[in-house]
Amino acid sequence: MQEHVDLLRGIVEGSPLNETQSAVESNLTCIMGRISAYTGQVVRWRELVDPTAGSPWYELALSPSAEDFENGAVKAPADDIVPVPGRTS
Numbered sequence: 001m002q003e004h005v006d007l008l009r010g011i012v013e014g015s016p017l018n019e020t021q022s023a024v025e026s027n028l029t030c031i032m033g034r035i036s037a038y039t040g041q042v043v044r045w046r047e048l049v050d051p052t053a054g055s056p057w058y059e060l061a062l063s064p065s066a067e068d069f070e071n072g073a074v075k076a077p078a079d080d081i082v083p084v085p086g087r088t089s
Contacts, residue, residue, distance in 0.1 A: 032045070035060070039086060040086025040087075043057060
């Protein structure tokens with residue numbers, strides 16, 4: 001409710017809200033959680049944002065890519081497979 005009040009007030013007063021910083025931080029937090037869940041490893045904030053930290057996560061390329069889907073290279077897992085954090089199969 002308060003978000004709508006702030007949004008409308010910003011529109012009426014001509015001072016739009018800029019939630020970019022908190023949206024980016026929220027998204028990065030989700031990415032950190034996903035990497036950690038998939039690998040079973042601890043992931044630190046600086047490892048994702050600092051190129052000098054020597055992190056394996058800084059230039060991580062997610063897979064499969066959109067191209068993989070378009071080329072038909074992605075196979076859906078069987079319905080009876082349950083994902084286990086930290087394991088690939």
